[in-house]
Amino acid sequence: MSASTSVPATSDATRSHLLKRVLREPQLPFIAVLTVIMWVGFAATTDNYGSFNGVFALGTTLTTVGLASLGLTVTIIAGEIDLSIGTNAALASVIAVQFSDSLGALGAVLLAITVSSLIGAFNGFGIAKLRVSSLMFTVGMLTVLWGAARIVSGERTVTLTNFEFGDFLKERWWIFSPTLVIVLLAVLAVAMFLRYHKYGREIYAVGGARKEAIAAGISLTRPMVIAFLIAGACAGLAGALVGQRGGSASPDGLQAILLTGTTAAFVGGASIRGGRGSGFGALFGAIAVAVLSVGLSFRGTPQYLQSAWIGALLVTVVLIEIVAQRIDTANTRREVLQKVSGTRARQGPAPPKET
Amino acid sequence: MSAPPRAPKKPTEDAPDSGSRSVVQSLVDRTGSPLALGLTVVLLVVFVAGAIDTDNFLTASNIRSVLRTSAYVGILATGLTFVTISGNFFLLSLNEMAMVASVSFVTFIAMGFGFVGSLLAVMVIAGLIGALQGMIVGFGGNPIVVTLGAAGVLFGVASAFSNNEVLPMTRPHPAEWLGSGLLAGVPAITWTFLLVVIAGDLVLRHSRFGRTVTLIGANKEAGKLIGLHPLRTSISVFAISSCAGALVGIMVSSQLSQGGVELFADAVGPGGDLTIGAIAAVMVGGTAIHGGEGSVLRSALGAVFIAAINNMMVLRGFTNGPRLLFVGMAVVLGVTVYALSRRGQS
Numbered sequence: 001m002s003a004s005t006s007v008p009a010t011s012d013a014t015r016s017h018l019l020k021r022v023l024r025e026p027q028l029p030f031i032a033v034l035t036v037i038m039w040v041g042f043a044a045t046t047d048n049y050g051s052f053n054g055v056f057a058l059g060t061t062l063t064t065v066g067l068a069s070l071g072l073t074v075t076i077i078a079g080e081i082d083l084s085i086g087t088n089a090a091l092a093s094v095i096a097v098q099f100s101d102s103l104g105a106l107g108a109v110l111l112a113i114t115v116s117s118l119i120g121a122f123n124g125f126g127i128a129k130l131r132v133s134s135l136m137f138t139v140g141m142l143t144v145l146w147g148a149a150r151i152v153s154g155e156r157t158v159t160l161t162n163f164e165f166g167d168f169l170k171e172r173w174w175i176f177s178p179t180l181v182i183v184l185l186a187v188l189a190v191a192m193f194l195r196y197h198k199y200g201r202e203i204y205a206v207g208g209a210r211k212e213a214i215a216a217g218i219s220l221t222r223p224m225v226i227a228f229l230i231a232g233a234c235a236g237l238a239g240a241l242v243g244q245r246g247g248s249a250s251p252d253g254l255q256a257i258l259l260t261g262t263t264a265a266f267v268g269g270a271s272i273r274g275g276r277g278s279g280f281g282a283l284f285g286a287i288a289v290a291v292l293s294v295g296l297s298f299r300g301t302p303q304y305l306q307s308a309w310i311g312a313l314l315v316t317v318v319l320i321e322i323v324a325q326r327i328d329t330a331n332t333r334r335e336v337l338q339k340v341s342g343t344r345a346r347q348g349p350a351p352p353k354e355t
Numbered sequence: 356m357s358a359p360p361r362a363p364k365k366p367t368e369d370a371p372d373s374g375s376r377s378v379v380q381s382l383v384d385r386t387g388s389p390l391a392l393g394l395t396v397v398l399l400v401v402f403v404a405g406a407i408d409t410d411n412f413l414t415a416s417n418i419r420s421v422l423r424t425s426a427y428v429g430i431l432a433t434g435l436t437f438v439t440i441s442g443n444f445f446l447l448s449l450n451e452m453a454m455v456a457s458v459s460f461v462t463f464i465a466m467g468f469g470f471v472g473s474l475l476a477v478m479v480i481a482g483l484i485g486a487l488q489g490m491i492v493g494f495g496g497n498p499i500v501v502t503l504g505a506a507g508v509l510f511g512v513a514s515a516f517s518n519n520e521v522l523p524m525t526r527p528h529p530a531e532w533l534g535s536g537l538l539a540g541v542p543a544i545t546w547t548f549l550l551v552v553i554a555g556d557l558v559l560r561h562s563r564f565g566r567t568v569t570l571i572g573a574n575k576e577a578g579k580l581i582g583l584h585p586l587r588t589s590i591s592v593f594a595i596s597s598c599a600g601a602l603v604g605i606m607v608s609s610q611l612s613q614g615g616v617e618l619f620a621d622a623v624g625p626g627g628d629l630t631i632g633a634i635a636a637v638m639v640g641g642t643a644i645h646g647g648e649g650s651v652l653r654s655a656l657g658a659v660f661i662a663a664i665n666n667m668m669v670l671r672g673f674t675n676g677p678r679l680l681f682v683g684m685a686v687v688l689g690v691t692v693y694a695l696s697r698r699g700q701s
Contacts, residue, residue, distance in 0.1 A: 081499065126687075130694035133644050135444055135499060139634050140686030147680025155674050251676070259507050262500060272497040304519060304616070308511020314504030318496045325495060 068261025120232015191279025208275020434599025
């Protein structure tokens with residue numbers, strides 16, 4: 001993904017180069033195959049899972065998981081993480097429901113997304129300017145936003161009185177719903193921005209090689225603000241859509257999206273060391289997590305056991321990354337050693353000729 | 356109500372002040388960053404003014420209650436300080452560890468293991484769970500991500516094991532003294548908090564192990580070169596922190612004579628859930644997130660400070676929302692002060 005992988009592929013090293021690409025790249029084909037296998041397995045053993053309704057339920061779950069995964073992926077690419085994404089989404093859902101009467105549904109949704117995005121930008125600005133770890137900053141903001149959500153909602157679950165917009169979000173267009181279309185458009189926009197826009201590339205740069213990027217003249221502030229703004233916007237969009245679609249919003253809700261979103265982001269190939277991951281990877285990871293969690297739901301697995309499965313999946317992905325990283329380092333070292341000994345062998349007889 | 360508590364008013368009023376003065380002093384010594392100092396001073400002035408202005412805040416019984424409330428978060432923060440100093444940030448699985456401990460402790464007691472037997476059994480389980488997380492982190496996993504996953508697993512395990520119900524303990528049970536006992540007029544919970552903090556501080560500052568943790572947190576490569584083992588260290592600190600989480604789970608169960616996941620869902624007001632509260636305490640206490648520096652005493656003081664703010668706001672009639680907001684702002688402010696003072700240093 002990043003430019004650092006451009007190791008020249010010599011003819012004798014083609015196979016190890018291929019292996020290296022598989023180890024280093026987000027393993028999208030692998031994830032896709034795994035997801036399909038998982039889906040077929042669930043569909044074969046679970047009633048209704050393979051039906052129209054089952055697929056539609058996947059799309060519904062994908063709203064929160066997909067957006068959380070997308071937002072977290074962007075911050076993880078920047079080498080940071082936004083722990084406040086859950087309470088930011090909760091605040092957005094409360095705003096989207098609470099102000100629905102006074103501002104109209106669409107106005108409330110836009111307000112919620114704006115507020116969440118500004119909070120995200122504030123996170124990024126604070127982290128960049130103070131040069132503190134995003135963990136410290138966003139864990140504080142997690143509590144601030146939780147409190148804010150409770151204040152806005154008046155310490156209770158708020159409910160909609162006008163369900164028109166919420167009902168529109170639940171409409172069925174074949175296997176799609178308006179919510180899912182919005183989510184997919186968001187993924188497309190963020191993925192394109194990350195891949196092709198200069199500012200998007202900067203996010204990779206400060207994540208993968210921060211010191212070098214800063215030395216090369218990239219400001220830390222801009223990519224950080226943009227990355228956390230995207231995370232905030234994703235949280236806001238997720239919260240607003242969930243609040244409007246469900247008709248009610250709790251200030252204590254949505255905190256679980258930190259676990260599902262992080263799992264999806266890592267399944268989708270984002271690396272905690274920063275600089276790696278992509279918008280479509282975030283979507284693929286989210287689809288995998290959604291297939292798992294909807295499958296468990298359809299089998300009647302209680303919510304708490306779903307969190308155990310998703311937690312186990314996250315730990316497994318981390319373990320796989322550790323192993324892949326170790327193999328990768330060992331391969332690189334061997335290659336470098338070979339190269340060094342190769343040049344020595346060539347240089348050995350050379351000096352006498354030149355002199 | 357006003358006459359008898361007046362006697363202990365003076366010493367208790369001094370207690371938080373003298374602790375914070377040492378923080379200010381160390382800030383002056385270390386930094387000279389006027390903004391950091393200014394923020395700290397403003398926070399303390401607000402706190403002291405609030406303490407004097409709030410009715411019933413500076414009474415003996417209320418201060419006892421603040422110390423009792425801060426015990427849980429304080430014990431967790433003590434364990435967490437080891438992890439943070441070792442350079443491994445935080446555990447996000449403390450609250451869930453307490454859930455597992457609560458459920459298993461009640462089960463062991465019901466099986467007739469007795470207090471000591473159940474305590475030891477739970478501690479062994481907690482130590483192993485912590486060690487496993489520490490091992491994955493030691494092999495190169497990110498602590499936040501690993502413990503976030505572990506939190507999900509532990510939550511599921513605790514819920515499944517208790518069938519997602521609250522398990523009652525038949526009273527009287529052998530752990531009653533720990534939850535509601537008094538010794539010299541001070542609750543056993545507070546005594547435990549005190550003992551844990553003293554033990555933690557002694558181990559961290561005066562034992563070979565504590566110095567190893569600090570060195571590895573400050574400079575892992577240097578630690579490796581002089582023959583220390585970062586893997587062993589991360590296993591130990593995660594085990595310690597998990598045991599602190601388990602102790603809190605046991606104490607909550609002893610106090611409420613119940614065990615279950617529900618007890619930890621919203622039981623412990625201050626910083627939202629226990630994990631976030633403990634992280635907030637460590638950060639307000641100013642332990643360096645990058646490792647190598649920090650103090651158990653300051654983390655414990657952070658826990659007391661947060662509990663005191665919380666208590667003050669309850670007395671002034673604030674609901675949960677503003678309380679969470681204020682605690683969160685204190686953390687963000689603490690992070691800012693920390694960052695500015697570090698910059699002043701360099």
